[in-house]
Amino acid sequence: MKEQYGDVAVTFLDGFVAQCEIKRAPNNFFDEDLIKDLADCFLDLDDNPNCRAIVLCSEGKHFCAGANFGSAPKEKRTQQQSADDTNPLYVQAVRLFSNKKPVIAAVQGAAVGGGFGLAVAADFRVLCPDTRMTVNFVKLGFTPGFGLTHTLPRLIGVQKANLLFFTGRRINGETAMEWGLGDLYSETANIRQTAIELAQEIAVNAPLALISVREQMRPDLAAAVKAATDIESREQFWLQRTADHKEGVKSVAERRAGDFQGK
Numbered sequence: 410m411k412e413q414y415g416d417v418a419v420t421f422l423d424g425f426v427a428q429c430e431i432k433r434a435p436n437n438f439f440d441e442d443l444i445k446d447l448a449d450c451f452l453d454l455d456d457n458p459n460c461r462a463i464v465l466c467s468e469g470k471h472f473c474a475g476a477n478f479g480s481a482p483k484e485k486r487t488q489q490q491s492a493d494d495t496n497p498l499y500v501q502a503v504r505l506f507s508n509k510k511p512v513i514a515a516v517q518g519a520a521v522g523g524g525f526g527l528a529v530a531a532d533f534r535v536l537c538p539d540t541r542m543t544v545n546f547v548k549l550g551f552t553p554g555f556g557l558t559h560t561l562p563r564l565i566g567v568q569k570a571n572l573l574f575f576t577g578r579r580i581n582g583e584t585a586m587e588w589g590l591g592d593l594y595s596e597t598a599n600i601r602q603t604a605i606e607l608a609q610e611i612a613v614n615a616p617l618a619l620i621s622v623r624e625q626m627r628p629d630l631a632a633a634v635k636a637a638t639d640i641e642s643r644e645q646f647w648l649q650r651t652a653d654h655k656e657g658v659k660s661v662a663e664r665r666a667g668d669f670q671g672k
Contacts, residue, residue, distance in 0.1 A: 415446035419454075424609035425461040425616075427454050428601075434469025438477030439523060441498045447527075448504035455509045461612035461619060463508075464604045465531055466515040472540075473524025496645070498523075499638035502555055506530060507631035509620045511611055515604035516540050516582075517597055526555025529564060529590075532623070535604040536591035540582030548577040548667060550657030551648035554641045556634035565589045 412419040420428045429450055431437045447465075454460040467473060505527075514531035519541045528534055528542070544561070546553045553561075553574055562570040565588050572578070585591050595603035611619065648654055652672045660667035 412450075414450040416443055417446045417450050419450055421459055422464075422605060422609075425459060425612040426464060426605060426608040427457070427460040427462075428464045428466065428605065429454075431465075431467040431473065434467070436471050436474040436477075436519075437467040437469060437524070438475060439473055439527065440477060441501055444498060444501040444505060444527075448501050448508075451505060451508035451510075451512070458616075460510060461614075461616045462608040463510055463512045464515065464601070464608050465512055465527075466601050466604065467517070469518075471518035471524075472514070472516045472520045473527050474519040475521035475524050494642075494646075495639065496554075496642035499554070499556075499635075499642055502526075502530075502638060503631050503635045506556065506634045509623065511608075511619060511623055513604045513608050513611075515600045516542075516591075517600050519543075522546060522549075523555040526553075526557045526560070529557065529560045530555075532627075533592040533607060534590060535593045535595055535600055535607065536582040536585055537595050537597040537600045538582055539597045540585060540591075541579055542581075542585050542590065543577065543579040544573050545577040545579070545661070547575065548657055548661055550651060550654035550667065550669065552641065552644045554638065554645055556637045556641070558641060559633050559637035 416432050418430045418432055420430070422428055429447065431443065433443070451463065454463060511533070512531040513533045513535065514528050515535045516528050517537055518539050520528045521543055522545060525542055525544050544553055544557060561573070569588050580588070582591065582594065586594050593603055593607060653669045656669060657667050
């Protein structure tokens, strides 16, 4: 049985597992619509007794190579109007964090910026030799988003999170495993199957107990992410209006170091 939420295809597998596949190959760039579709999908699966665990995966080369807001038609774009407003994208991200059932992400290729945040939103991550992870916001002249200022230190510790935040460096799958970003390591060709097998191992257990232990291990996570994204969106709002941000976007597109002036 299959269902569709925009560019997210849902397939119900054996063992009470739902596979949610992002279908924006090859890069699977995200925007507000995609995060809304994922949130809608996950929250509907909360009410579906045929699902006890979710596999989040993507078609193509990369898990999620970052944001691509510029591709949306101008009349469909929604933007934060002031520093005090909430970024509409983060409204959907908070909804995504509020689901009740465990999520296993199969992270092949690049997980960049908010795409990295999407991977971190999952309960478990399966990595592979092709995995590349980066929170490259400072290279773009602004600051982390998608709740990463809350979720990443909680996962790998403050110092390693700071190292990624302050340098914008990219790490491979092996390093990510050593740092605690991954839970299982697989050959690239088998990464999705490895994630499915973990989901099935989880889903064989009592569903109410799974929901209960998840909430105990992630208490009030959506509220914490809401508090984090409120700050992130405020800081991003003014930084995205600086000359350094324009230079950062240009330098990353041109694959060179940014010439930042602090303006």
